[in-house]
Amino acid sequence: MSLVIAGERSGVGKTTVTLAMLSFLSRQKSKVQSFKIGPDYIDPMFHTSVTDRPCRNLDPILTSEAYVRSCFASHCQGMGYALVEGVMGLFDGVASSGENKGQITDFASTAHIARLLELPVVLVIDCSRLSGSVAAIVHGYRSLDPRINLAGIILNRVGSDRHLTLLKNALEPVKIPILGILHRQDEIAIPDRHLGLIPSAELNHLETLFDRLAHLAHNSFDWERLLPLLKVYSSPSPPVPQSPSPPVPPSPIKIAIARDRAFNFYYQDNLDLLEKLGAELIPWSPLEDAKPPEAACGLYFGGGFPEVFARELAENHSAREAVRQAVLSGMPTYAECGGLMYLCEKLVDFNEQTWSMVGILPANAAMGKHLTLGYRQATALDNSLLFRAKETVWGHEFHRSQLTSQPQPPLFETRGCWVNSPVFLEGWRFQQVHASYIHLHFGTQQAIAQRFLARCLAFHKENRLG
Template sequence: MNRVMIAGTGSGCGKTTMTMAFLAACSRRGLRPVPFKCGPDYIDPRFHETVTGRTCRNLDLWLMGEEGVRRTLQTHGAAGDVSVVEGVMGYYDGVGPEGFASAHELSQKTATPVLLVVSVRGKGLSLCAQVQGFLRFQPNLIAGVLLNHCPKGMAQYYRDLLWQRLKVQVYGYLPPTPDHTLPSRHLGLVQAGEIEALQQIIERLGATAEETLDLEGIMALAQREDLPVAPRVDALHPGAFQGLTLAVSKDEAFCFYYEENLELLQEAGVELIEFSPLRARALPKAADGVILWGGYPELHAEAFSKNESMHRALKEAAKNGMPIYAECGGYMALHESLVSFEGQRWPMAGVFPGEAKMTPRLQNFGYCQLTARADNLLCRTGESLAAHSFHHSVSSEPSDVFEAHKLSGSGEYRSHRATRRVLAGYPHVHFAGCPQAAARFLTYCRTYHKERTHGLD
């Protein structure tokens, strides 16, 4: 399976733009690139999907485990001509002094060659020192570099410089392109669907990259053997939960989900019905359970606050024992109110007492291990889950379902709240890394299905 990683020297160096440019150029040549994203990011994958028309899947060593990552990359990458993996942060940046779950570790675990994106802005010979540092820091699979912010007239100068001093090959460049800049906000890039001129940006990037990237050289570099993958054996085996129906949120406010979470549920036989918490007046009638994903409820608080019909539907579902699992933004929506960055208080669904309040900084950011302090929809007492938190809001009410141990070693905190069959909290999980948790949730849904269809208590 052909594969290549586009990594960077750090956040903001241009990884996403370079990845989009390469994907677009491949598509213009009639190739079938399959996009992947290193780490837990929800936003960058939507850009890759817009470019290629193909699903972009995450590859996260903490959330999915090494075998889960290899299986996802091999299974889905084999469907195209080349798998293109965008790195995360700087190439070596991960958890702790060893850089766990970094782009570097992912490339090593999957034997994926790496092209390092380096901005040449404001650099001359110092560019060589920077690249040499990445090459010598520790064993790696860096096979060449891609130059960002490089004027056409300077491309040959940098190419010669890096070859003469380091024998490092340059596989292309992107010139300064202010009109290609992707806007950002507090959780990262603005979502792909919100950028009106995105298709024009993609077309310009693809046309530029066809001229400035060595596509043939990169495709030759990408030629690699298939990854050995063990067959999946877990509680989410095909058809295990045939006949169940889940309502899953999907709109501009509740859209942070891993595509593979949905696929694993469907493989287990579950029918998924998408609904918009912002616009739907009720939950789907066939639903045996609800999943409220994270997203940007703070940006759409006014719209959700006015959907009182949905507020009542969620409260009634919880009261009647329908299993509801909510992550991050979904958890925020289940509070009585949400306080925006500006201090405006908006009514929410009111499944849980208290308010979610936006703050200027990230709260409990990063990977964590959740250990259950009590039985809940996902775990029995004492069982653990790999998770990731990325949010600016805080709840006014205490959490007590899980003990969260930060992987960085920087502390512990309590996570999640629960009622009879509702579990909600800020951390996100990936079902590929915890199929038993997804199966436990579906077991509760199956019980509810029997209760509502056969009148059982």
């Protein structure tokens, strides 16, 4: 079994509660596997830092319901405990068709994943502006969908003992277990900025934070009730069989992957799949290294925060020129969001300062106040590095920058997942470059990884590298 940490809405403290539980269990030397529902990158970084084990994303839009089951089952094997952090409010999802389920109005929500994996839910409630009304909230969440096993609640941001008494008295008729009580914690806070929490790699004293969270969890949660819910008692059902993979090349295909404070948005499943298919992922830093690794025959730039480190990226002239020459030489290059911004001519930051970037894409990336956010159905307009014409894939956008020039020729025609959503032309494709704001998960799209590695292998052979 495992446990889903859900919220009655966004911002109620799901991540704090999850990290507190993970910190406590990890300091007990327990083997803990964590999961995050949705397309999030930053929360999983914190999970991974706590448990020293990669957090896995559970997203049936980017993958499928079958993939979510398979991912959960395979990564729970051999674990002592497992914990799933939800997304937004418990029932916040989209209207979509599930596999063999007809229409699901809360598809990809926390509730959907809890039903799909048959897991109990603990609901986190922000009590800072509540007293008697807490009972109505709990009653509503427990009653709305009887398929949800609401195992208990955690009262967060309780102001005082008097406040707690009011909450408990109100909840008495509802008869639901209170599994945790967290008072306001001004000394425990994770700083954030324009796209959410600041990534763990940028924060000092993480271990001190996790120690405080472990102490908080020890004193605030009902572990006698929680541990049986969190414990993995037996091996889950075997994973769903995957489609056969092509033969692994005799020697690894070396891919230079940008991994530093500016570029760190990667789904662990994508990296695992590339390695399974024969890639050797060699980390390097566009912030600090003079150039990508010599033996690389492909470049992989994930998302991140190049706008925060624009000065450092611009001042590393040798790295920018080395990347530019590699791309011009025909080296296959995959760039998502922040990676796309790095390949542009200029980056204009929030202070309206302009910084030189690699200069491969004839456009500038300018930061703004408007947030572009949501799932996207992307259809390839022509053959490209990774796609065949008219192929369709689901991805996710999350950025505050906009390009000053439209891509010529564009890579995708995109639309949102809501009815009558507008159509946009998006992404750059030329030579051996795929550059797009769309974040992709390779889990049910192995052809993406296969084609990328095939192009990298061909480049390797043509240039007789290594």
